[in-house]
């Protein structure tokens with residue numbers, strides 16, 4: 352790859368006024384309709400200079416004519432996007448995590464727009480890095496990125512996980528494999544004193560839901576206030592909430608998920624963490640299971656049989672148009688979950704859809720509570736862990752919200 356400079360020969364993109372304002376506010380995305388003029392002939396993945404309507408410098412970005420995101424702004428400085436750039440930007444991301452989680456060895460090191468690196472996600476599981484690249488600009492510079500990562504965190508291995516749908520939108524092929532070093536299919540790591548596993552080649556996301564870390568701990572604190580609690584962990588995946596709940600003193604934990612593979616990992620982890628005797632994991636569709644178990648005269652357990660219910664579904668929305676359907680889905684699981692909760696019980700509920708905001712989410716929960724004649728006391732408002740930074744001027748960086756509610760009556 353040729354060395355890039357910010358010379359005047361570099362192609363440039365002139366933005367329309369509203370788009371320019373967004374970029375000034377920190378947002379990295381430029382859509383085709385926001386572009387007034389393209390100067391020169393940038394190739395896909397090339398660096399372009401981004402200019403406001405009066406031709407003033409706004410930043411540098413990656414161009415891709417195949418993507419809806421025609422330009423992803425990557426820097427607000429007029430300097431080359433080279434090895435030194437990546438070392439500095441990745442170093443800043445690392446410093447942020449070290450400040451927030453001084454003792455952690457596993458965290459999301461880079462979260463794309465949240466770290467002003469649109470198209471790049473890096474998860475750190477102790478000394479293994481799992482990298483997801485979803486823009487042509489990042490793809491073309493990945494060796495530079497891997498070099499910089501090796502320099503700042505000296506990983507044992509760097510795994511590439513590229514089978515994400517977003518790569519298609521940039522014209523990038525699917526891929527998954529080891530880019531540097533060596534590592535097995537499973538990465539064992541420790542977080543908050545629990546032994547956990549990430550399965551980057553086959554698992555969901557990059558293998559573990561690091562964004563829920565703070566909430567795993569919060570739920571554990573609530574369970575600890577209810578010794579012997581009967582816990583239902585819906586959408587359990589590899590059982591992170593279940594393991595935290597069991598270790599915090601739950602009497603029994605019932606985990607539900609439709610992924611057999613994830614539940615097999617959950618089962619193993621429960622045993623390895625010494626809480627296997629109190630955990631059951633069942634392969635089930637949560638909608639069907641809740642329906643069967645919350646109906647009067649339905650299957651065992653009868654309504655009111657859980658002291659803690661956790662709802663952590665995947666996103667039910669792909670776009671704004673699917674919001675009404677998603678809200679119906681959220682309402683249904685809340686109606687049924689509330690029926691299963693004992694008086695004084697705890698509902699820990701999460702929504703990872705960017706298109707459903709906290710206000711809409713709480714409204715749905717309250718409407719479900721009304722239907723089953725329950726009154727709720729809110730005891731915590733939850734967000735994504737701070738290694739998934741929220742930049743309010745980039746609304747898309749905020750996606751995970753949740754609440755802990757106690758059933759008053």
Ligand code: SAH
Nearest residue numbers: 560586587588591608609610636637663665
């Ligand atoms: N609670 C987990 C993360 C859950 S991710 C944690 O903290 O680590 C969402 C999970 O929901 C995935 O494991 C997926 O397999 C599961 N899932 C999606 N739809 C489902 C359904 N209808 N019934 C059961 N599980 C479902």
